[in-house]
Amino acid sequence: MIELKLFFALVSYYFVMFATPGPNNAMLTASGIKFGFKKTLPHLVGIPLGHVIQITLVCLGLGSLFSKYPIIQFYLKWICFFYLIYLGWKIIGSFSGNEKERGRPLKLYEAALFQFINPKAWVVALTAATAFFPNEESFLKATAFVAVTAPFVCFPSICVWALFGSSIKSVIKNTKIKKLVEFLLSILLLFTAVIIVIN
Template structure:
């Protein structure tokens, strides 16, 4: 892979990782509700889970959707339903240190598994493989692309968690935090629009 292509891919990986989407909205809310330290497994699960998804797409899983479009449609509906469920859970989160039910942060495995039903993650993975992976030494390039994506993705999504933890001190009143969580739930649902608007 040429240096020019590698730099172009790094920019693609950064932009797609740091822009708003389901993962980043959930990490912002996690940073507010649980802090950075308790959200680290969630961040690592996103990056490692996504890396595995990129490798799977590179090894042919993405072609399944080209040959059998109903599978992709089913994935989009499943992902949308799960995101709506997560938005509902975020909206119902209580204040830290209150007696209200507020759940717990995503575990590493939950975050990794979520990548498989996250429509934005599939679009990013397919874009990375089809646009930035040279056919020459394809397997090596797939592994390189996946690993580089994970390295760029983790600190990028981590910015959202840190931003959430910084907001925490301004959201110390239960009513304000409840309004914030409701807003994050609405934004999570809104993040579905560009991905699912052609249903």
């Protein structure tokens, strides 16, 4: 039987990783501002779904594949880097303009797939599959424990960011405030991109 101590440790780790700033939460805040909470729901559901798939794959051996072939990690790192810079650039000016210029919210499958180029998501998956994997349990039960716990912590944690974005939508009608929020969210994504290269 899985110890409660391990369960609470895993939940605490997930909460810290899912609730704190990162690519997902920056994008959800921007989506909440541009489209509102309701239209951001597919994005919100796609993120935990992507985490479950990613964590399961790491438990099944994807993590050891990275160790065996570091070149995969190298290319993945640079794909993440350039994509986050692209996202940061896209946020600039996106809160203003007409509906066409604002684009559309992410679909469920797009949000799920984004986790595979999200550096923070890889850290979560690799750490959960190693530090919190209950080796004394059967492989299937241990994998289910690590993977299935994730969405129950992830979904409420990330909802806060989308709700925050939608709640300040009416407050940031001022052009200067809009530009400041755009700048801060872009900087967050660019900072994450730089951290990837450094590490």
